[in-house]
Structure formats: C-alpha cells, structure tokens
Amino acid sequence: MSNVSSSLLRQQAYINGQWVSAEDGAVFEVTNPANGEVIAKVSDAGAAETKRAISAAQQALPAWRAQTAKQRSQILQRWFRLMMDNQQALAELLSLEQGKPQAEAMGEIAYGASFIEWFAEEGKRVYGETIPCPLPGRRISTIKQPVGVVAAITPWNFPNAMITRKVGPALAAGCTVVLKPAAETPLSALALAVLAEEAGVPAGVLNIVPGLDAAAIGGVLTQSPVVRKLSFTGSTRIGKLLMAQSAETVKKLSLELGGNAPFIVFDDADLDAAVQGALAAKFRNSGQTCVCANRILVQAGVYDEFAKRLSQAVQALKVGPATDPASQQGPLINQAAVDKAKAHIADALSHGASLVTGGDSHSLGGLFFQPTILRDVDESMRIAHEETFGPVAPLIKFHDETGAIRLANQTESGLAAYFYSRDIGRIYRVAEALESGMVGINEGLISNEVAPFGGIKQSGLGREGSRYGIEDYLEVKYLCFGGLEAPGAK
Numbered sequence: 001m002s003n004v005s006s007s008l009l010r011q012q013a014y015i016n017g018q019w020v021s022a023e024d025g026a027v028f029e030v031t032n033p034a035n036g037e038v039i040a041k042v043s044d045a046g047a048a049e050t051k052r053a054i055s056a057a058q059q060a061l062p063a064w065r066a067q068t069a070k071q072r073s074q075i076l077q078r079w080f081r082l083m084m085d086n087q088q089a090l091a092e093l094l095s096l097e098q099g100k101p102q103a104e105a106m107g108e109i110a111y112g113a114s115f116i117e118w119f120a121e122e123g124k125r126v127y128g129e130t131i132p133c134p135l136p137g138r139r140i141s142t143i144k145q146p147v148g149v150v151a152a153i154t155p156w157n158f159p160n161a162m163i164t165r166k167v168g169p170a171l172a173a174g175c176t177v178v179l180k181p182a183a184e185t186p187l188s189a190l191a192l193a194v195l196a197e198e199a200g201v202p203a204g205v206l207n208i209v210p211g212l213d214a215a216a217i218g219g220v221l222t223q224s225p226v227v228r229k230l231s232f233t234g235s236t237r238i239g240k241l242l243m244a245q246s247a248e249t250v251k252k253l254s255l256e257l258g259g260n261a262p263f264i265v266f267d268d269a270d271l272d273a274a275v276q277g278a279l280a281a282k283f284r285n286s287g288q289t290c291v292c293a294n295r296i297l298v299q300a301g302v303y304d305e306f307a308k309r310l311s312q313a314v315q316a317l318k319v320g321p322a323t324d325p326a327s328q329q330g331p332l333i334n335q336a337a338v339d340k341a342k343a344h345i346a347d348a349l350s351h352g353a354s355l356v357t358g359g360d361s362h363s364l365g366g367l368f369f370q371p372t373i374l375r376d377v378d379e380s381m382r383i384a385h386e387e388t389f390g391p392v393a394p395l396i397k398f399h400d401e402t403g404a405i406r407l408a409n410q411t412e413s414g415l416a417a418y419f420y421s422r423d424i425g426r427i428y429r430v431a432e433a434l435e436s437g438m439v440g441i442n443e444g445l446i447s448n449e450v451a452p453f454g455g456i457k458q459s460g461l462g463r464e465g466s467r468y469g470i471e472d473y474l475e476v477k478y479l480c481f482g483g484l485e486a487p488g489a490k
C-alpha cells in the first residue's frame with residue numbers, strides 16, 4: 001500500500017458529523033489506476049450505515065432549513081474558500097484515485113468549488129411571488145421551501161465536481177444530504193467533508209456512505225420515505241433502475257446520464273479551431289466524460305485534411321501518470337474501460353474502418369491507452385451507437401447538412417453536441433435542429449457553473465448549475481389568504 005500523506009485523507013464513512021467504521025468492520029481497497037497500487041482502505045458502508053445516515057440527515061434538517069439563506073450562504077462561502085486554499089491537496093488526492101493528469105485535476109477542483117461559490121449566492125435569491133387573485137377578498141402568493149432529505153449518487157470520472165454540483169444547491173436551498181460516491185473514488189468525497197466540517201456545515205447536514213455494494217446503499221436510499229429527492233449522475237442504465245426504484249415513494253429526481261455527443265465539422269469550418277475543439281471535446285479526461293465527442297462527423301470536402309491535422313495533434317498528446325506534470329492523457333479507470341475501447345476499435349476495423357493513429361494499450365502498460373483515431377467509420381459499427389467512454393475518435397463522413405443532422409440525432413442520448421461552421425444561417429439551423437440539451441458552437445469546452453447542464457431524451461432529467469440548478473431542491477408552496485373583505489362588505 002502506497003503512503004498517502006495528505007491531511008485531507010479519510011478512510012471512514014462520515015455520518016452525523018462523525019468519522020465511523022462500518023458496523024462489521026469491513027473495508028474496501030482504493031487503487032491508483034496509474035500503477036494498481038492500493039492507496040487506501042475505506043470503510044465499506046452498507047444498508048445499516050445508510051439508514052443511520054438518513055436518520056442523521058432527517059434530524060439535522062429542521063435546524064438547517066431554519067437558518068436564513070444568508071447564514072447558509074456564509075458557510076458555503078467558507079467551504080468554497082477552503083476548497084480553493086486546499087486546491088493542490090484535493091487535486092493530488094483526486095489524481096491518485098482517478099488518474100487525472102495534474103492540470104486537469106487542478107481544473108476540476110476549481111470547477112467543483114465554483115458550484116459551491118455559485119450556489120452560496122443563488123440560495124439568497126430564492127424568491128416567491130404574489131399573484132393577482134381573480135376573486136375579491138383573497139390574496140395569492142407563493143413561497144419556496146427546501147425539498148428535505150436528499151440522496152445523491154455520483155460517478156468516478158469527476159470525483160469532486162459531480163458532488164459539489166449537487167451538494168452545493170441542496171445545502172443552499174436548506175436540504176440535507178446523504179451521498180454515495182463511486183467506490184473507485186471515495187477519497188475526494190471524504191476530503192470535501194473534512195473541509196465542509198471546517199467551514200461550519202453542521203453535523204448531519206452532509207453524510208457520506210462509501211461502499212462497494214452500491215445496490216444495497218441505493219436500495220435503502222430509494223426505498224426510504226424520508227428521502228424526498230434522488231440526484232443521480234451516472235450511466236443511463238443505472239439511472240433507469242434508480243428511477244424505477246424511486247417510484248414507490250414518488251421522489252423528485254435529477255438524472256444526469258449517459259451521452260453520445262456528435263461533433264460536426266462542416267466544409268466552412270475553421271479547421272484549426274475544429275481540431276483544437278475536437279482535442280478538448282474528445283480527449284479530456286482520456287475520453288471519460290459524459291459530454292465527450294463520441295462521434296466526429298466531417299463533411300466530405302474537408303474530411304482528409306481534418307483527419308490529417310487531427311492525427312498530428314493527437315500524436316502529440318503525452319500519455320503518462322499524474323506524477324509527471326507534463327502528462328495530458330492519464331490511465332483509464334479500470335480494465336473494463338480498456339476492454340470496451342479495444343472492442344469498439346476491433347468492431348469498427350472488422351466492419352471496414354481503418355486506423356489513423358493509436359489503436360491499442362500504451363507501451364506504459366496497465367490501464368494506459370493510446371489516443372486513437374479511426375477513419376471511414378459508418379453507422380454499422382458499435383462505436384457509432386454506443387458511448388465509448390475512452391480515448392477513441394471515430395471519423396464519420398457526411399455530404400450535406402441534412403445528412404449531418406440525421407446522423408447526429410440518430411441516438412437515444414441527447415446530452416451534448418458540437419459543431420464548427422462560420423455560416424450564420426447554418427449555425428442557427430443546426431443549433432436548433434440538434435436533439436441535445438447543450439450545444440457547443442465553434443467551441444469544444446462548454447461546462448461551467450453558470451450554464452444549465454443537462455440532457456434530453458435518455459440523457460436525463462433536470463439541469464445542474466445555472467439559475468435552474470437550485471430549483472430542483474425546492475418545492476413551490478401556494479398560499480391563499482381569504483377573509484380579507486372589509487366588515488360588512490359581502
């Protein structure tokens with residue numbers, strides 16, 4: 001086991017303001033994907049610990065929701081500052097457990113912290129309204145109140161930001177939270193709790209139950225009538241399962257699910273800009289983001305030139321561990337991820353695609369993979385329909401705008417889409433025709449705290465970040481004031 005010397009390292013569950021071991025003493029190993037070394041042994045929370053966490057969140061709710069929005073905001077602002085003061089330490093933990101290169105890990109911490117900063121302010125602008133009443137002697141108004149106890153389940157690919165994108169609005173709204181982080185990356189979540197406690201988040205407001213048995217923890221969270229909302233980020237498959245499990249207790253749902261983003265390069269595009277955009281949209285986090293370009297559609301007139309320039313740029317990407325500051329492509333998260341990338345490549349090649357660069361595990365061995373480009377990809381291949389979630393860029397040729405839109409929308413997903421064009425008429429037509437929740441236009445990096453993040457179709461429900469993100473943690477209550485006529489007025 002490698003020595004992780006971080007003051008933010010915790011290896012127990014965090015329940016009701018206490019660091020607690022699993023009742024049966026069980027632990028699970030967290031490994032560094034860059035070398036397979038065990039970096040921590042974390043308490044393996046299960047159903048019993050989850051029930052305790054729900055109870056703690058329920059008990060903490062009245063006092064937390066009774067605080068003013070400004071009081072909660074001041075605590076969140078302290079948490080934000082602590083995250084940024086500890087950016088390096090948080091990034092190092094994140095890179096250790098997820099493999100993200102240093103620069104990207106530092107970026108994720110700033111991105112994650114921005115949601116705490118943003119919702120510290122948004123919480124103070126939760127407004128009600130008065131509504132002109134159609135009947136005399138009455139007045140109508142609305143107020144907004146916190147949903148209550150929230151369950152949050154998050155993925156391994158952004159172990160910090162996917163948590164703060166939920167916990168930020170939840171706490172700002174006056175809710176309390178039980179969080180199950182991914183078992184691959186619990187350390188970032190537990191480190192956030194260390195700083196939350198230091199910022200003044202009261203015991204029971206934020207509870208973290210790391211565990212290998214996700215189904216057991218999720219089962220307790222979804223079946224509990226105390227939990228009034230589930231916020232999930234992860235695969236569409238699991239999202240559907242949790243949606244069904246939540247039906248019995250009619251929970252509010254926020255679902256941030258799988259993607260299959262098209263990245264379209266038209267004949268009139270700035271090709272150098274499109275290449276840089278494709279690098280960002282495809283290879284960020286080694287292709288392991290939900291908004292990664294999963295299919296690169298290139299118009300026939302620029303197909304060969306774009307392929308050549310993208311290949312030159314991809315071959316310059318440095319693959320390596322986060323311990324090397326120059327690394328730009330880290331390891332994939334596990335062997336299953338490597339196997340899926342290889343399967344998509346093999347399937348494409350067997351159906352007529354050809355390899356431009358990469359195509360196999362990297363010479364560094366283990367979970368490192370060569371950034372890969374395939375050309376002459378078509379709709380008969382798995383990679384055109386399935387989310388690869390790895391550093392493989394399939395180039396698909398199209399001939400006209402109608403064809404590009406048809407190909408782009410030919411998926412059950414609808415999270416992100418990107419296209420490059422300098423024709424304003426085309427930009428409006430294509431942006432409005434694409435079936436996705438978010439569209440990058442001449443831009444490959446679209447995620448930030450102020451914009452509504454989320455998808456349509458089977459990519460999810462609701463939006464995170466932006467002025468919309470806090471609404472999912474609030475209930476609107478309608479107040480009707482009667483009997484206001486003057487005496488004798490009836």
Ligand SMILES: NC(=O)c1ccc[n+]([C@@H]2O[C@H](COP(=O)([O-])OP(=O)(O)OC[C@H]3O[C@@H](n4cnc5c(N)ncnc54)[C@H](O)[C@@H]3O)[C@@H](O)[C@H]2O)c1
Binds near residue numbers: 218291
């Ligand atoms: N839309 C977004 O914002 C977004 C962000 C990141 C990842 N994702 C998607 O997530 C997927 C990759 O992440 P992943 O492999 O961690 O996804 P995943 O669905 O396998 O796991 C996500 C979380 O759900 C938990 N989980 C798994 N089975 C469960 C069950 N039966 N009950 C309760 N919880 C369960 C996991 O432990 C993890 O914490 C990709 O499809 C990616 O597109 C989407």
Ligand SMILES: O=C[C@H](O)CS(=O)(=O)O
Binds near residue numbers: 158
């Ligand atoms: O994987 C999906 C995350 O939402 C990534 S990001 O928000 O685009 O950075």
